Amino acid sequence: MKMTEEQVASFCLSLPGAREDYKWGGVRVFSIAGNKMFALQNLRGESLAFKVDKELFLGHVDRPGIHPAPYLARAQWIIMNTPYPLGAEELRGLLQRSHQLVVNKLPKRTQVGLLLDD
Template sequence: MTAKRKQGMTVAQLDALCGNWPGVTRDVKWGSNLVFSVGEKMFVVTPEDGGEGGRLSFKVEDDRFLELTDQPGIIPAPYLARARWVLIAEPQRFDTAELASFIRDSYVLVRAKLTKKLQASLGELPVEPRSKP
């Protein structure tokens, strides 16, 4: 019997995933968007109440931006596309593990742009999320 894979990501799952990563802060911006940041730089945004389908926006590598935005359900993030952010309008269409990997990659990308001194003060990077069989 094959176990059903988990799909999507709730606000609680997002908080459990990255809320304790080194240097991560969370706050609400633009009225109702929950923003996770490292070194005061955003790396993932979602509606605070899980509304709008629980959409997720996050930074991706420059060379993956076009590849990802060619996939159904992923578009350039409004206002942030020039910084290579994508928006997943329906996260429930994606594996939770895949979304976790995207979010960790976003954290790593944003953290890499911080000063070397700040990066060193944050300690080790979070471990890559593993998907369960």
């Protein structure tokens, strides 16, 4: 089963400390700790970008429908268009992992309440 754009947005906002803003002429930005982005969604729902594990980046972009994210690929971000080429369970797992990758880079005192159990 595939996720819709709104299901993705709702899931992102359900993660600890997540908030959303609109930037850059209509990009929906999901972030934590003020301004630490973990996912981006085009306002019209045409694309979704998020961070992945460094060692898994090349494996992800080898998959059909998944590409290095413009301007963010150097930080191991991938992008995909709708309909998303991943099933709901896998996509939720990757979005949660993106959230945690960003949380893990925060100062320890800021991480409190944002870390999820693996």
